Amino acid sequence: MKPLTESTLQASKGENMTTTQPQHIRRAAILGGNRIPFARAHKEYARASNQDMLTSALDGLVARFGLAGERLGEVAGGAVLKHSKDLNLTREAVLGSALAPTTPAFDLGQACATGLESVVTIAQKIRLGQIESGIGAGADSASDAPIAVSEELRQVLLEINRTKTISQRLKAIARLRPFDLAPQAPSNGEARTGKSMGEHQALTTAEWGITREDQDALALASHRNFAAAWDRGFFDDLVTPYLGVTRDTNLRPDSTPESLAKLSPVFGRELRAEPTMTAGNSTPLTDGASAVLLASEDWAAEHGLTPLAYLTDAEAAAVDFVDGEEGLLMAPAYAVPRLLERNGLTFADIDVFEIHEAFASTVLCHLAAWESEEFCREKLGLPGALGRIDRAKLNPNGSSLAAGHPFAATGGRIVASVAKHLHETGQQRALVSICAAGGQGLTAIIEA
Numbered sequence: 001m002k003p004l005t006e007s008t009l010q011a012s013k014g015e016n017m018t019t020t021q022p023q024h025i026r027r028a029a030i031l032g033g034n035r036i037p038f039a040r041a042h043k044e045y046a047r048a049s050n051q052d053m054l055t056s057a058l059d060g061l062v063a064r065f066g067l068a069g070e071r072l073g074e075v076a077g078g079a080v081l082k083h084s085k086d087l088n089l090t091r092e093a094v095l096g097s098a099l100a101p102t103t104p105a106f107d108l109g110q111a112c113a114t115g116l117e118s119v120v121t122i123a124q125k126i127r128l129g130q131i132e133s134g135i136g137a138g139a140d141s142a143s144d145a146p147i148a149v150s151e152e153l154r155q156v157l158l159e160i161n162r163t164k165t166i167s168q169r170l171k172a173i174a175r176l177r178p179f180d181l182a183p184q185a186p187s188n189g190e191a192r193t194g195k196s197m198g199e200h201q202a203l204t205t206a207e208w209g210i211t212r213e214d215q216d217a218l219a220l221a222s223h224r225n226f227a228a229a230w231d232r233g234f235f236d237d238l239v240t241p242y243l244g245v246t247r248d249t250n251l252r253p254d255s256t257p258e259s260l261a262k263l264s265p266v267f268g269r270e271l272r273a274e275p276t277m278t279a280g281n282s283t284p285l286t287d288g289a290s291a292v293l294l295a296s297e298d299w300a301a302e303h304g305l306t307p308l309a310y311l312t313d314a315e316a317a318a319v320d321f322v323d324g325e326e327g328l329l330m331a332p333a334y335a336v337p338r339l340l341e342r343n344g345l346t347f348a349d350i351d352v353f354e355i356h357e358a359f360a361s362t363v364l365c366h367l368a369a370w371e372s373e374e375f376c377r378e379k380l381g382l383p384g385a386l387g388r389i390d391r392a393k394l395n396p397n398g399s400s401l402a403a404g405h406p407f408a409a410t411g412g413r414i415v416a417s418v419a420k421h422l423h424e425t426g427q428q429r430a431l432v433s434i435c436a437a438g439g440q441g442l443t444a445i446i447e448a
């Protein structure tokens with residue numbers, strides 16, 4: 001099938017005049033973003049809920065762009081760690097914000113790619129003419145992770161809700177045994193394997209032979225680039241202070257090769273290979289929220305706002321990680337080549353690569369895969385290696401190792417940063433890539 005681009009849709013205009021499908025695609029402009037500073041879990045935001053943080057991220061955006069009382073086309077958002085009471089977290093956050101209550105909003109879920117999926121969804125609705133403006137958002141609190149109860153306790157509680165008499169209630173309660181009352185602690189394990197993200201990534205790291213030195217070097221670059229961006233004021237119009245926090249609290253500008261080298265491995269201890277993943281080259285558990293404002297060019301002009309960049313295409317991929325055929329976080333290695341091919345691009349056409357640093361080794365495994373003739377031929381069906389990314393173009397303003405990674409908020413952080421980076425530098429094109437639990441990945445192209 002021919003890809004749906006501006007030119008093919010324009011060409012099809014004359015072919016089928018009776019169609020009710022949109023006759024052309026518009027451009028979806030990224031106007032700016034706002035996030036609260038990201039904080040290490042169980043610290044400054046320990047008592048803040050996803051809804052509190054998301055509302056604050058939205059209100060910061062509203063204040064920055066003069067949107068108080070404005071009815072936007074739609075707001076998409078979500079959280080990876082959600083309480084069952086948060087039926088539509090994003091709608092509740094909109095209702096709590098200064099946006100008009102007539103702004104529709106919905107949650108979606110794509111694990112760590114939730115924030116980027118929200119931005120892509122809003123951008124595509126704008127491109128198709130369904131809405132004129134919208135926000136892609138996300139929040140996550142590792143501090144406020146939902147605690148589950150045992151299946152037996154759940155059944156009894158539901159039964160108590162349905163019973164009519166005290167004796168029926170007592171009968172239901174009598175079924176419970178002491179161990180049924182034990183709460184079930186949250187885990188970031190994969191449902192189908194029981195392994196944590198870190199344990200999965202340790203396997204992939206060993207498979208690709210990624211060294212401890214390379215992982216620590218990437219972590220160090222992330223902290224240095226992120227600190228430099230803060231110091232030159234890059235984040236001043238992308239971040240609004242929250243609960244007394246003014247800068248991301250995970251950032252450690254004092255990191256050195258020596259301090260990173262001292263840390264003990266935390267994942268992969270059961271492997272035969274030397275474990276290499278530490279707290280320094282893995283993302284920390286983080287709390288935070290982000291929001292990105294998108295609009296049609298007409299809406300932007302009517303509101304006197306200058307587009308920073310445009311989201312022009314996106315591609316998702318999924319891998320079969322359950323039987324160990326592929327690494328859990330390797331899906332972007334498949335999505336990126338497909339996205340580039342559809343757009344007739346190569347790595348040489350990309351000025352900035354924003355690759356989410358779930359773990360330093362995740363990024364390094366993706367780079368290694370694209371540099372591998374064998375992987376590219378056998379797994380991607382390419383004639384040879386996809387190529388090498390110029391490291392100077394990789395995460396130039398730091399990424400998740402330094403910023404922290406409040407799962408659903410990471411996509412918004414990345415999109416807002418990269419759009420501003422393109423606008424500021426005059427560069428043309430960025431590639432965004434985010435790996436996600438469930439063996440998935442989402443990638444996007446953002447252009448000046």
Ligand SMILES: CC(=O)CC(=O)SCCNC(=O)CCNC(=O)[C@H](O)C(C)(C)COP(=O)(O)OP(=O)(O)OC[C@H]1O[C@@H](n2cnc3c(N)ncnc32)[C@H](O)[C@@H]1OP(=O)(O)O
Nearest residue numbers: 111112197252255259279280282283284285358435436437
């Ligand atoms: C989910 C998706 O869909 C896709 C994805 O993104 S997958 C990624 C998901 N994220 C995760 O799985 C999170 C993984 N991270 C964790 O589980 C935890 O943060 C962890 C196990 C890695 C570490 O936890 P922890 O031990 O409590 O960390 P923490 O106490 O902060 O740090 C340990 C030590 O390292 C030190 N340290 C951390 N970073 C450092 C740095 N940059 N430089 C120097 N020292 C550092 C700390 O100071 C601390 O030292 P002390 O013990 O002397 O105090």
